[in-house]
Amino acid sequence: MSVSRPVVVMQLPEEFNAETSQAFCKEIEPLLEAHRPRIVLDCSLVRSIDGAGVEMLLHCLEEAMKRDGDLKLCCLSAQSEVVLELLRVDRVFEIFASAEEGVRSFNALPVDVIPQDAPWYSAVFGELGVLKQAS
Secondary structure (H helix, E strand, O other), X not given: OOOOOOOEEEEOOOEEOHHHHHHHHHHHHHHHOOOOOEEEEEOOOOOXXXXXXXXXXXXXXXXXXXXXXXXXXXXXXXXXXXXXXHOOOOOOOOEEOOHHHHHHHHOOOOHHHOOOOOOOOHHHHOOHHHHHHHO
């Protein structure tokens, strides 16, 4: 049985710095405490982001992943992309061009595609015979 929770899209503020990120954290905290949170952060309004803002994004991602969820970013400005690259966290986040793409990415592989009676390795490697032939 799988329960699919809705994907929540949240808008980040124009200035995402130490002051605004703390307020944002209080706002997003209840969503992060849910089982399997699925969140897309819309960065289309963000004009500037600093290290504290990036640190808050990492914290939110970590909290979501602790609960078997995920947090994705969308609509990053060129300046925000540069900041993430400079801080070497651009590869940590899944980044999408639009909120719709981010939401769709959560549904890319439905849970019920893999039969419940199939061995765990068959979804990744195929049947055992194929594994033996490859070795």
